Each structure stands twice: as C-alpha cells, then as structure tokens.
Amino acid sequence: MAWKRDLHKQHQTRLIETFHFEQQEGQLLPLLEKRLLSAGVSFNPLTDEAMLETLREFGVVTEFAELLEKLLTGYKAADLAKVDLEVRINAAPSPDQMRAALELLMPIYKRYQDDLEGKGQIDFDDMIVKAVRLAEQGDFKAPWRFVLVDEYQDISEPRARLVKALRRSQPDGSLFCVGDDWQSIYRFAGSDIRLTSQFEAFFGADRHQCAG
Incomplete structure (x- = not known):
C-alpha cells in the first residue's frame, strides 16, 4: 500500500483506494462508485446484451447455466421455499455468497415455476414436495407395513420427511434403511449426511433401524 501511494504521488496521478473490510460489510461497490464520481469519472455501463455477448465470447455462459441448474435443483430438492431463508443464509460458511447466489436464482426459479404451472406440469422435486405435504x-395413508430405503446416505430432508410420514401412517409399521455415510455424493442435489449420522434423532428409536 505504501509503495502504491508513493508511486502515484511521484507521478502525480490519482489513486482510488478500496479495502477488504468494505467488501465484507457489503459496501465495496457503493463506496467505489462514490469515490469514482468524486474523482470526476463518468460511467458508461455496458448493456445487458453486450455483457451477455462478452460472456459468450469467453465461453462461460454454458458453465454458468449449469451452475444455476444445480442451484435450482438443490433449492427445490431442499424445499427451501418453505423455510426461513435468512436463518439458512446466516448459518452458511459464506453468507454473502449464498445471499448473492439466491438473488441470482430467485428470478429464474419464479420464471421456471410459472412456466411449469402454465403448462400444467410438475417436475421430480415437485412430486416429492407435494407427496410430503399429502x-x-x-391425506394419504400408506398401505405398506414395512418400508425399506436403500442408498439412504443420499437422502435429502424432504425425502426423509416423506419416509417418516409414510411410516407414521402405519401404527405398527417398520422402517429399515441401508446406507454408507462414506459414499454420500449427492450433496449438490440436497442430500444431508446428518440424516444418517443422526438417524435416531430424526426418526426416533422405535421400529426404526439403519444399517451401514
């Protein structure tokens, strides 16, 4: 920092400084804009179309679309539309990044859901969520006395709720789950390893068994 300040002083050029704490506090861009304006900078931002074309030239549109698809799947699979998102955001390792990701995702999520509803369709995650609520x-009583879940380590919270509700609808029903927590690979799709490591806390100890 001292070297940069001396260099600009030597060449009589204007130095605009920003600081890491400003980014952490979510103030970096507003403060940068204010400092640039005070230095006489005039802004000429690119249009959305121009920015999109630049992203295409760098070949990142497809990668970004794939990332948003994974975010959309994870959001729906975890049924996050019905939970306190602010609590989830604050509990995340990087709350600012999660908040920014959700800000990007929400218009896409709404457009996607509107498109499904307009066509009278549902996707796989909707099937799970609707089944859980029923x-x-x-509104639905399971006719099965015994419920067996294989590859249980990859189960998500909504699917675990569905299994729990199905078992609960049978007074003398039993639940048997088979899984290996070392093989859990579907976190991107909403799987939660705590449902395996804390199995008894979620389902209770009576008429339930989890085999590794």
Whole structure:
C-alpha cells in the first residue's frame, strides 16, 4: 500500500483506494462508485446484451447455466421455499455468497415455476414436495407395513420427511434403511449426511433401524 501511494504521488496521478473490510460489510461497490464520481469519472455501463455477448465470447455462459441448474435443483430438492431463508443464509460458511447466489436464482426459479404451472406440469422435486405435504397432512395413508430405503446416505430432508410420514401412517409399521455415510455424493442435489449420522434423532428409536 505504501509503495502504491508513493508511486502515484511521484507521478502525480490519482489513486482510488478500496479495502477488504468494505467488501465484507457489503459496501465495496457503493463506496467505489462514490469515490469514482468524486474523482470526476463518468460511467458508461455496458448493456445487458453486450455483457451477455462478452460472456459468450469467453465461453462461460454454458458453465454458468449449469451452475444455476444445480442451484435450482438443490433449492427445490431442499424445499427451501418453505423455510426461513435468512436463518439458512446466516448459518452458511459464506453468507454473502449464498445471499448473492439466491438473488441470482430467485428470478429464474419464479420464471421456471410459472412456466411449469402454465403448462400444467410438475417436475421430480415437485412430486416429492407435494407427496410430503399429502402424507404429513394425513391425506394419504400408506398401505405398506414395512418400508425399506436403500442408498439412504443420499437422502435429502424432504425425502426423509416423506419416509417418516409414510411410516407414521402405519401404527405398527417398520422402517429399515441401508446406507454408507462414506459414499454420500449427492450433496449438490440436497442430500444431508446428518440424516444418517443422526438417524435416531430424526426418526426416533422405535421400529426404526439403519444399517451401514
């Protein structure tokens, strides 16, 4: 920092400084804009179309689209539309990044859901969420006394709720789950390893068994 300040002083050029804490506090861009304006800088931002074309030239549109697809799948698989997102954001390792990702995702999520509803369709994650609500509300009673779940380590919270509701609808039903927590690879799709490591806390100890 001292070297840069001396260099600009030597050449009589204007130095605009920013600081890491400003980024951490979410103030970096507003403060940078203010400092640039005070230095007489005039802004001529690119249009959305120009920015999109630049991204295409660098070949990152496809990668970004794939990332958003994974975010959309994870968001729906975890049924996050019905939870306190602010609590989830604050509990994340990087709250600012998660908040920014959700700000990008929400218009896409709404457009996607509107498109499904307009066509009278649902996707796989909708099937799970709707089934969970029907089972938890008692609108569907499972006819099965025994429920077996294989590859249990990859289960997500909504799917675990569905299994729990199905088992609960049978007074003398039993639940048997088979999984290996070392093989859990579907976190991007909403799987939660705590449902394996804390199995008894989620399902209770009676008429439930988890085999590794």
